[in-house]
Amino acid sequence: MNAVNRTNPVMTGNYAPIDREVVLGDLKVIGEIPKDLNGVYVRNGTNRRYAAKGRYHWFDGDGMLHGAYFENGKVTYRNRWVRTKSFLEEEKAGRALWEGVMEPPRRDRPDMPLKDTSNTDVKFHAGKLVTMWYLAGDIYSVDPATLATDGQETYGGTLKCRVSAHSKVDEATGEFIFFDYGKTAPYMSYGVVGPDRRVSHWTPIELPGPRLPHDLAITQHYSILHDLPLFYDMEALEAGRHKVKFYHDTPARFGVIPRRGQGSEIRWFEAEPCFVYHVVNAWEDGDEVVMTGCRYVTPRKASGEPDPERYAKMIAHLMMDAVLYQWRFNLKTGTTKEGPLDDTLNAEFPMINSAWQTRRNRWSYNVMMARWPADEPRFTGLVKFDLDTGRYQAFSEGPHFWYSEAPFAERDNPKSEDDGYLVSYVWNPNESRSEIQVFDAQTIGDGPVARVLMPQRVPNGFHATWVSAKRLASGI
Numbered sequence: 001m002n003a004v005n006r007t008n009p010v011m012t013g014n015y016a017p018i019d020r021e022v023v024l025g026d027l028k029v030i031g032e033i034p035k036d037l038n039g040v041y042v043r044n045g046t047n048r049r050y051a052a053k054g055r056y057h058w059f060d061g062d063g064m065l066h067g068a069y070f071e072n073g074k075v076t077y078r079n080r081w082v083r084t085k086s087f088l089e090e091e092k093a094g095r096a097l098w099e100g101v102m103e104p105p106r107r108d109r110p111d112m113p114l115k116d117t118s119n120t121d122v123k124f125h126a127g128k129l130v131t132m133w134y135l136a137g138d139i140y141s142v143d144p145a146t147l148a149t150d151g152q153e154t155y156g157g158t159l160k161c162r163v164s165a166h167s168k169v170d171e172a173t174g175e176f177i178f179f180d181y182g183k184t185a186p187y188m189s190y191g192v193v194g195p196d197r198r199v200s201h202w203t204p205i206e207l208p209g210p211r212l213p214h215d216l217a218i219t220q221h222y223s224i225l226h227d228l229p230l231f232y233d234m235e236a237l238e239a240g241r242h243k244v245k246f247y248h249d250t251p252a253r254f255g256v257i258p259r260r261g262q263g264s265e266i267r268w269f270e271a272e273p274c275f276v277y278h279v280v281n282a283w284e285d286g287d288e289v290v291m292t293g294c295r296y297v298t299p300r301k302a303s304g305e306p307d308p309e310r311y312a313k314m315i316a317h318l319m320m321d322a323v324l325y326q327w328r329f330n331l332k333t334g335t336t337k338e339g340p341l342d343d344t345l346n347a348e349f350p351m352i353n354s355a356w357q358t359r360r361n362r363w364s365y366n367v368m369m370a371r372w373p374a375d376e377p378r379f380t381g382l383v384k385f386d387l388d389t390g391r392y393q394a395f396s397e398g399p400h401f402w403y404s405e406a407p408f409a410e411r412d413n414p415k416s417e418d419d420g421y422l423v424s425y426v427w428n429p430n431e432s433r434s435e436i437q438v439f440d441a442q443t444i445g446d447g448p449v450a451r452v453l454m455p456q457r458v459p460n461g462f463h464a465t466w467v468s469a470k471r472l473a474s475g476i
């Protein structure tokens with residue numbers, strides 16, 4: 001079904017797609033799965049079903065969800081493709097109908113010039129999983145118990161735009177806070193879905209031109225939207241080509257908007273030019289709105305000048321070189337203070353205890369990255385940062401192990417922010433197998449407390465979420 005191109009590093013080894021959807025129980029475990037770990041770890045990722053013509057980019061594959069269901073010391077795994085409109089069209093045709101992002105878009109499909117795969121992100125909102133795509137697309141509702149796709153989510157027809165990956169759920173209010181971006185003015189919009197699964201707020205956000213934001217941040221009263229100086233080469237875009245460029249002389253801008261504010265109320269704060277894939281968290285502190293995130297380190301030429309071409313290439317291929325960073329936006333003075341929290345480790349794909357989102361948190365759990373140059377993105381370990389002191393503890397079994405984004409999974413009746421576990425799909429190159437690894441979040445440096453040995457590979461992928469049994473039952 002999948003013709004594997006042996007020369008493309010993101011189509012080989014554990015990047016290669018799998019063909020089977022399975023449900024697996026009675027899995028062999030080394031160590032012990034904690035009995036007070038109850039809920040589901042779900043990770044989205046790219047898993048191409050039909051080989052297509054043209055160059056393949058890791059971001060091109062069809063979305064596939066991998067769920068590890070923990071209950072009273074036992075685990076069950078299942079995987080399902082996200083049955084998007086494009087997936088169903090290709091399934092009907094029995095072949096690929098779109099090429100990848102490195103090839104020209106389909107001119108005969110203005111509704112979907114690039115294949116919208118919903119392969120990037122997954123969150124739990126109002127009783128359902130929702131899958132999202134990094135270029136902003138349709139979103140899909142998925143049954144959290146079976147991973148069966150219910151269909152496109154429009155919130156009863158109240159959603160009038162597309163939605164980007166990294167839209168966020170506020171577990172305190174049950175709201176889903178979303179953004180959309182694209183190539184036509186005003187280039188961005190922003191909105192809120194209520195716990196009743198209806199869009200309760202929506203507003204256009206005017207940007208100076210088309211941008212490629214990847215994330216947003218939320219505090220209790222505000223959202224922070226990103227206008228970063230990495231965007232299309234406008235000459236190439238006018239000629240119909242997609243070429244991404246880093247404008248190293250253009251400030252980054254972060255827009256602070258009240259959660260239910262209008263686009264006209266947004267306040268833009270300038271910061272040093274940078275690109276940020278992922279936010280860690282944000283909160284309010286007196287007159288300041290504080291945001292922590294993983295900020296790309298600007299690559300430089302031998303002369304010391306920024307190297308914008310290399311920067312754009314790294315970002316386009318998810319070659320991470322990022323440090324933990326903090327921005328403080330002063331609502332009274334309109335000024336920004338910024339600086340690194342740690343400038344030693346290259347770490348990305350940050351996760352926190354999601355109950356602390358919008359509030360000041362202490363712990364960030366990130367994936368350690370191999371430094372450029374590498375043939376493919378390498379997610380080589382896990383690190384727990386203490387944002388208060390700058391200390392960290394890390395774990396890796398070697399540079400060719402591959403760790404998935406590891407959300408914090410609280411213990412039943414947790415006593416503190418880090419009272420729980422981390423769960424990750426790990427590729428073990430020594431044994432050529434995937435494992436589900438469980439770490440005690442307080443002692444991740446000691447290694448996993450349980451390794452679940454997988455008879456089927458879980459290919460390397462993107463974003464994950466933890467949904468506790470309590471949230472699954474309450475739907476919030």
Ligand SMILES: [Fe+2]
Pocket residue numbers: 120165166214277278463
């Ligand atoms: Fe992302």
